Amino acid sequence: MQIVITGANRGIGHAMYQSYLDAGHDVLGTARGREGFHNLDVTKPTDFASLGAAMDGKAVDLLICNAGVYLDKHHSLADGYDADTWAQSFAANVTGVFQTIQTLLPNLQMADQGKIAIISSQMASDTRAPGGSYAYRASKAAALNLGRNLAADLRGLGIAVGIYHPGWVKTDMGGDAADITVAESASGLLDRFADLSLDSTGCFKTWDGRDHAY
Numbered sequence: 664m665q666i667v668i669t670g671a672n673r674g675i676g677h678a679m680y681q682s683y684l685d686a687g688h689d690v691l692g693t694a695r696g697r698e699g700f701h702n703l704d705v706t707k708p709t710d711f712a713s714l715g716a717a718m719d720g721k722a723v724d725l726l727i728c729n730a731g732v733y734l735d736k737h738h739s740l741a742d743g744y745d746a747d748t749w750a751q752s753f754a755a756n757v758t759g760v761f762q763t764i765q766t767l768l769p770n771l772q773m774a775d776q777g778k779i780a781i782i783s784s785q786m787a788s789d790t791r792a793p794g795g796s797y798a799y800r801a802s803k804a805a806a807l808n809l810g811r812n813l814a815a816d817l818r819g820l821g822i823a824v825g826i827y828h829p830g831w832v833k834t835d836m837g838g839d840a841a842d843i844t845v846a847e848s849a850s851g852l853l854d855r856f857a858d859l860s861l862d863s864t865g866c867f868k869t870w871d872g873r874d875h876a877y
């Protein structure tokens with residue numbers, strides 16, 4: 664398979680990148696200015712032209728939109744959540760996801776069964792809403808909504824879209840107290856992506872295969 668993964672230089676993205684490489688797949692990992700990875704800052708619209716050029720004429724079987732930020736983890740309602748935090752959160756977690764997908768749509772259409780995986784979060788859920796982290800939650804909810812609507816539009820093109828919660832994972836973002844390792848998360852997510860098809864397009868699933876409440 665030809666796979667593209669954003670944010671492949673560390674965390675969950677890197678674990679997925681390494682797993683696919685180890686399995687013999689052709690993987691283009693993107694990162695911000697890291698040797699060995701295609702340069703892509705998903706918040707810079709001008710960066711997408713070179714991604715399109717790098718993949719020109721190649722079918723992409725699986726696109727994983729993994730790059731993301733959690734900037735308001737410790738913000739307080741009294742004095743946090745400044746406009747810049749909102750703008751940066753949406754630029755990376757929503758606009759960045761959309762522009763990555765839009766750039767690679769011709770490549771996904773060239774595959775026998777193109778698939779798009781959006782790494783959202785359980786924090787996207789309207790059902791599970793404990794408060795706090797407003798910018799992150801809203802941006803991940805928007806990424807979930809984006810995935811659900813793209814699933815409708817892309818079904819006719821034969822492209823399946825899944826939205827995923829990767830677990831609470833021990834990474835720079837998840838912290839040391841998190842529940843699972845990057846290896847556990849990546850292993851579960853790879854199984855989920857293998858299961859994704861037009862029958863399940865639009866799904867919101869956890870890393871270990873449970874349906875998540877929207």
Ligand SMILES: NC(=O)c1ccc[n+]([C@@H]2O[C@H](COP(=O)([O-])OP(=O)(O)OC[C@H]3O[C@@H](n4cnc5c(N)ncnc54)[C@H](OP(=O)(O)O)[C@@H]3O)[C@@H](O)[C@H]2O)c1
Nearest residue numbers: 670674675695704705729730731784831832834835836837
């Ligand atoms: N860890 C968890 O418990 C958890 C839970 C739910 C959802 N998630 C989601 O899972 C995904 C991966 O999280 P993680 O825990 O692996 O996070 P991480 O360790 O903080 O890694 C984030 C990755 O995203 C990249 N990234 C951030 N902003 C970017 C930008 N503007 N352009 C390109 N790349 C950018 C980072 O690149 P740099 O090295 O250049 O910063 C890095 O590769 C994220 O979407 C996150 O929201 C994680």
